Amino acid sequence: MKKTLKQASSFMIISILTVYVSACSGQSASxxxxxxxxxxxxxxxxxxxxxxxxxxxxxxxxxxxxxxxxxxxxxxxxxxxxxxxxxxxxxxxxxxxxxxxxxxxxxxxxxxxxxxxxxxxxxxxxxxxxxxxxxxxxxxxxxxxxxxxxxxxxxxxxxxxxxxxxxxxxxxxxxxxxxxxxxDKVRVFFGPGIRQDWLDKLGLKMPTTIDEWYTVLKAFKEKDPNGNGKADEIPFYIDKDLINTDAPFLGAWGINYSFYQDGGKVKFGPIQPEYKDFLITMNKWYKEGLLDKDFAAPNDKMFDNKMTTNQLGSSVFFNGGGIGKYAGLMKDKDPNFKLVAAPYPVLKAGDKAIWGQKxxxxxxxxxxxxxxxxxxxxxxxxxxxxxxxxxxxxxxxxxxxxxxxxxxxxxxxxxxxxxxxxxxxxxxxxxxxxxxxxxxxxxxxxxxxxxxxxxxAQKEALQVWSAPTLERKLPLITPTKDESSKFASIMTDIQTYRDEMLLKFIMGVEPIDNFDKYVKKIQSMGIDDALNIQQAALARFNKR
Incomplete structure (x- = not known):
C-alpha cells in the first residue's frame, strides 16, 4: 500500500486517504x-x-x-x-x-x-x-x-x-x-526504504543513524549509482503526506509531528527543541540537493516515474503498494533493481528506535x-x-x-x-x-x-519495521462534546500554520533563526489549551 492509504491530510499527518491503533491480537484462524x-x-x-x-x-x-x-x-x-x-x-x-x-x-x-x-x-x-x-x-x-x-x-x-x-x-x-x-502480522506495513542495489554498487552499508543516512545520500547524489553517466539521481524523496506516518525520520529525535506522550504527559512535537534540530537537518539536506525538489507537491504518477526510471534512491514506502509494487513493475525492466526496508533511523548508533509504524x-x-x-x-x-x-x-x-x-x-x-x-x-x-x-x-x-x-523483501520488511518501541504513541483518544469545538478551532489554525512553516523552514524561505518566534506563535494560538484537552482525553481513554 503505497501513497494511497495516503488515506491523512497535511504534511506529516495521515488524512482521509492513508494511514494507515493499539496492539491487541485476535484469535488466529489456524x-x-x-x-x-x-x-x-x-x-x-x-x-x-x-x-x-x-x-x-x-x-x-x-x-x-x-x-x-x-x-x-x-x-x-x-x-x-x-x-x-x-x-x-x-x-x-x-x-x-x-x-x-x-x-x-x-x-x-x-x-x-x-x-x-x-x-x-x-x-x-x-x-x-x-x-x-x-x-x-x-x-x-x-x-x-x-x-x-x-x-x-x-x-x-x-x-x-x-x-x-x-x-x-x-x-x-x-x-x-x-x-x-x-x-499483529497485519499491523505493520510502512517504513523507510532504500535501493539495496545502489548501496551494493557503491560499497555502502545500510544506514541506521541520521549521520549515516547523510553519508549515503551524498554518495547517491555524487557517485552515479544508476550508471547512466548523468547527475540525475534523487537521493531521498521526503513524502509531504506520508513522512509523518509515525515519524519515520522525525522520530529519530524522539518526537513526532503531532501529539505524543512522554511518561504519561502529552506533548506537541512541532514546538519541541528537538523539532528545530530536525528542521536544521532537513534544511541542510534540501540545500545540498539530497531531497527531491518536488517534495512540497506530492504526485503519485511522478513518484512512480522516478522509481521506474531508476532515479530515486530512497523514500518511505508501504510494504504492498511500495516494495511489492515496484518489485513487480521492475522485475523484467531491471533485474538488478532491489528495493528493501531500512531501519527507522536513530541519532546515535546502538540506540533503540522509539518511533515506527504499527x-x-x-x-x-x-x-x-x-x-x-x-x-x-x-x-x-x-x-x-x-x-x-x-x-x-x-x-x-x-x-x-x-x-x-x-x-x-x-x-x-x-x-x-x-x-x-x-x-x-x-x-x-x-x-x-x-x-x-x-x-x-x-x-x-x-x-x-x-x-x-x-x-x-516484503517479509523482511515486517521484521525490520517492527523494531521500534512505540512507547510514546498516543492511543486513539477523542475529545468530549464540550471539548470538540474548542479543540477543532484551535488545531485547525495551528495545523495550517505548522504545515506552512515546515515547508518554509525546510526550503529556506523562513530562516531557522525564527524558530522561537514560530513556537511563540503556536503558543499564542492556544496549544496549551489543546494539550490540556488531550491530557484529559488520555486519562479518560485509560479509564474506558
Whole structure:
C-alpha cells in the first residue's frame, strides 16, 4: 500500500486517504479451526438480506483501483455483494489528490443532503472527532442499531473488548463500522526504504543513524549509482503526506509531528527543541540537493516515474503498494533493481528506535451512517455482512473460483492473482476483486497478509519495521462534546500554520533563526489549551 492509504491530510499527518491503533491480537484462524481469517465470527450471520435497493456511499478512491475502474462499484467484491444483498451502491469518490479530497470532504459535509454512508478517518478527518460529528448532526449514533441489527459486529466486539474500546468514544458512542486489523502480522506495513542495489554498487552499508543516512545520500547524489553517466539521481524523496506516518525520520529525535506522550504527559512535537534540530537537518539536506525538489507537491504518477526510471534512491514506502509494487513493475525492466526496508533511523548508533509504524486494531477509519440516510436499519444490516463468515471471505479474498480457492480449509489466492503479468503490481491485481490491500469496513485477515507479501523483501520488511518501541504513541483518544469545538478551532489554525512553516523552514524561505518566534506563535494560538484537552482525553481513554 503505497501513497494511497495516503488515506491523512497535511504534511506529516495521515488524512482521509492513508494511514494507515493499539496492539491487541485476535484469535488466529489456524488455532480456532476456522477458514484462515483471524477475525470473522462464524455464528450470528444476518438471517435475512437488507431490504434496501439503492445506497449512496462516499469513500476515498485508491490509485490501484482507479487505474482500472471508475468506481468501486466495478470491483468484483461489490459486484458480488450486490448479487447477494440486492443493494446497488452508487460510490462517490473525491479526487486522489489529498488536498482536493479534503476540500471535497468539507464541501460534502456542508451539504444539506449527505450520502447514506461516509467512510473516512473519523478520529483525524473530522474536526473535533466522531463525537463532534454526532453532535453536529452529520452521522448517527449506532449503539442501539448495532445491538439489534448487527449480530456479526456485535459478537466480534464482545469477543475483543480491546477493539471495542478503540472504536467507542469516551462518552460511549459507537459511530462507525470499523476497519480492523485482526492480528499483529497485519499491523505493520510502512517504513523507510532504500535501493539495496545502489548501496551494493557503491560499497555502502545500510544506514541506521541520521549521520549515516547523510553519508549515503551524498554518495547517491555524487557517485552515479544508476550508471547512466548523468547527475540525475534523487537521493531521498521526503513524502509531504506520508513522512509523518509515525515519524519515520522525525522520530529519530524522539518526537513526532503531532501529539505524543512522554511518561504519561502529552506533548506537541512541532514546538519541541528537538523539532528545530530536525528542521536544521532537513534544511541542510534540501540545500545540498539530497531531497527531491518536488517534495512540497506530492504526485503519485511522478513518484512512480522516478522509481521506474531508476532515479530515486530512497523514500518511505508501504510494504504492498511500495516494495511489492515496484518489485513487480521492475522485475523484467531491471533485474538488478532491489528495493528493501531500512531501519527507522536513530541519532546515535546502538540506540533503540522509539518511533515506527504499527497500527492498533483500529486506525480510526470506518463507515458511518449519515443523518440523511432514510433506511439506517437496512444500511446497518448491509454493513454488518462484512463481519460474518461469508463477508469475511468476500472482503478479504474476493470471489471463490475467480480470485481464490479453498485449500486445506483456508482461502488461497489463485496463482495468476499473485503473479500478474509484467507491468502490473500484485496490489493492482488484487484491487480488481477487493479493497484488502488498503482499507474497508471489515476485518483484515493475517492469512490474507501473508499471501499478499509475495516477495522475500516484503517479509523482511515486517521484521525490520517492527523494531521500534512505540512507547510514546498516543492511543486513539477523542475529545468530549464540550471539548470538540474548542479543540477543532484551535488545531485547525495551528495545523495550517505548522504545515506552512515546515515547508518554509525546510526550503529556506523562513530562516531557522525564527524558530522561537514560530513556537511563540503556536503558543499564542492556544496549544496549551489543546494539550490540556488531550491530557484529559488520555486519562479518560485509560479509564474506558
Amino acid at each position: 488455532s480456532s479451526g476456522q477458514t484462515g481469517s483471524t477475525s470473522a465470527p462464524q455464528a450470528n450471520q444476518a438471517t435475512e438480506p437488507p431490504k434496501l435497493t439503492n445506497m449512496t456511499y462516499w469513500v476515498a478512491n485508491h490509485a490501484a483501483a482507479s487505474a482500472q475502474m471508475k468506481t468501486f462499484a466495478e470491483m468484483g467484491m461489490y459486484k458480488e455483494l450486490e448479487k447477494i444483498t440486492g443493494v446497488k451502491v452508487e460510490f462517490q469518490h473525491p479526487p486522489l489528490d489529498v488536498q482536493q479530497a479534503k476540500e471535497q470532504f468539507n464541501l460534502m459535509l456542508a451539504s444539506s443532503q449527505l450520502p447514506d454512508v461516509i467512510e473516512t478517518s473519523w478520529t483525524t478527518g473530522y474536526p473535533g472527532g466522531p463525537e463532534k460529528a454526532i453532535q453536529d448532526n452529520k452521522i448517527i449514533k449506532l449503539n442501539d442499531l448495532i445491538d439489534q441489527y448487527a449480530p456479526n459486529l456485535k459478537k466480534l466486539l464482545a469477543d475483543h473488548p480491546d477493539w471495542k474500546k478503540q472504536v467507542t468514544t469516551d462518552e460511549g458512542s459507537m459511530y462507525m463500522f470499523p476497519f480492523l486489523r485482526g492480528d 497500527d492498533f486494531a483500529s486506525n480510526g477509519f470506518g463507515a458511518a451512517i449519515s443523518t440523511s440516510d432514510k433506511n439506517p436499519i437496512e444500511t446497518v444490516k448491509w454493513l454488518d455482512y462484512a463481519y460474518g463468515e461469508k463477508g469475511d471471505l468476500l472482503f478479504n479474498y474476493g470471489i471463490e473460483g475467480v480470485s481464490y480457492k479453498m485449500e486445506n480449509g483456508k482461502p488461497t489466492f489463485l496463482p495468476e492473482i499473485l503473479n500478474p503479468p509484467a507491468g502490473v503490481s500484485v496490489q493492482q491485481s488484487l484491487a480488481k476483486y477487493n479493497r484488502a490491500t488498503w482499507s474497508a469496513p471489515f476485518v483484515l485477515s493475517d492469512n490474507f497478509q501473508l499471501q499478499y507479501l509475495v516477495y522475500p
